[in-house]
């Protein structure tokens with residue numbers, strides 16, 4: 001069923017009774033050409049681009065829970081391509097370009113909203129770092145504008161300019177950044193992949209990976225063995241556990257990241273703002289709630305919930321930046337499991353096991369990468385070699401020392 005203005009009108013006349021399920025509830029077949037482990041944004045996008053770009057349609061996405069239950073439905077919906085390093089900028093800019101055409105491509109309203117993202121700076125040194133970043137972005141064809149204090153005040157007059165502990169000196173504005181409705185991305189890619197023949201198998205945990213003579217043969221699941229020529233792992237926060245089933249030890253730590261949403265307000269914050277003197281960022285959802293978050297909880301965990309000290313820390317950051325939010329009531333908070341890599345950049349690569357491929361290490365920022373990650377992972381699986389855009393995201397870079405240390409904090413995952 002194609003969605004269009006005519007289908008919406010037609011359904012309205014029929015009392016909304018004829019809508020079809022968005023994807024089939026597939027039963028596992030005995031074997032597939034490709035199995036993707038993990039039905040998050042990255043797994044679903046990979047399946048979609050395998051079918052669309054490489055005509056590989058005998059594909060299953062095997063998900064232990066429900067579609068949208070992982071980080072793809074838990075993030076704070078921010079997309080951007082304001083990176084600094086050569087390995088990262090072209091990849092994230094490809095993602096931005098794919099976002100820009102995604103709704104037409106998959107025929108699904110993902111509420112993509114390029115409302116702009118502003119990174120604030122609070123010192124001369126931080127300004128110089130943003131000048132460098134902005135120049136690197138512009139050299140790669142990405143938009144970037146440096147605002148001074150008055151430029152920021154014009155956009156966001158309610159920020160704390162006058163009595164702040166960390167006075168705002170200006171900001172780096174990336175107008176094409178913004179937000180996307182996160183779970184619609186999962187549903188849209190699931191539907192588009194399903195329409196191209198991909199089986200989406202929910203409530204089916206992968207419990208083992210069968211490997212013989214160095215080659216993958218398929219996956220053990222709660223519903224029995226499913227054979228495959230190739231297996232792609234896209235399990236985000238559970239990557240280390242899933243890869244361990246094939247005997248791989250990953251340079252990844254799993255840590256909790258929380259986010260929060262307030263009661264609904266009339267339109268207040270037109271774009272996304274990040275505080276430069278602490279880890280705090282905020283935007284407003286189309287429903288009116290302020291959506292905000294901050295740092296990791298700071299310990300390793302597989303629990304999808306966090307603890308109170310970080311709630312306090314995040315709210316302190318918010319109060320320092322924008323004291324007016326002190327009068328708001330927080331409606332909900334939640335946590336997700338982050339696959340923190342040692343240099344803060346992702347891994348999209350082959351593994352030492354033939355036919356087994358790896359996609360992980362997304363840290364705080366994998367939602368914005370969803371389209372390019374799926375596009376490049378599909379290429380890597382189909383062609384058995386990386387796309388030029390993920391050539392730097394190698395698994396062995398931690399051994400060879402070719403780190404992509406965007407934040408410059410070294411092998412310290414809790415600092416990324």
Ligand SMILES: Cc1cc2nc3c(=O)[nH]c(=O)nc-3n(C[C@H](O)[C@H](O)[C@H](O)COP(=O)(O)OP(=O)(O)OC[C@H]3O[C@@H](n4cnc5c(N)ncnc54)[C@H](O)[C@@H]3O)c2cc1C
Nearest residue numbers: 038040041042064070071072075076078206336366367368
């Ligand atoms: C609070 C929070 C805020 C964030 N904010 C942003 C943001 O604003 N912008 C941004 O770019 N990124 C953000 N992120 C990061 C982003 O959400 C993740 O990096 C990204 O979603 C990870 O990829 P995914 O969608 O494929 O993950 P997931 O949706 O987590 O997909 C992985 C799937 O694998 C499944 N799985 C695991 N083990 C198995 C198994 N054994 N068998 C079968 N299935 C299995 C899981 O159930 C899960 O559904 C945020 C994350 C959190 C938690």
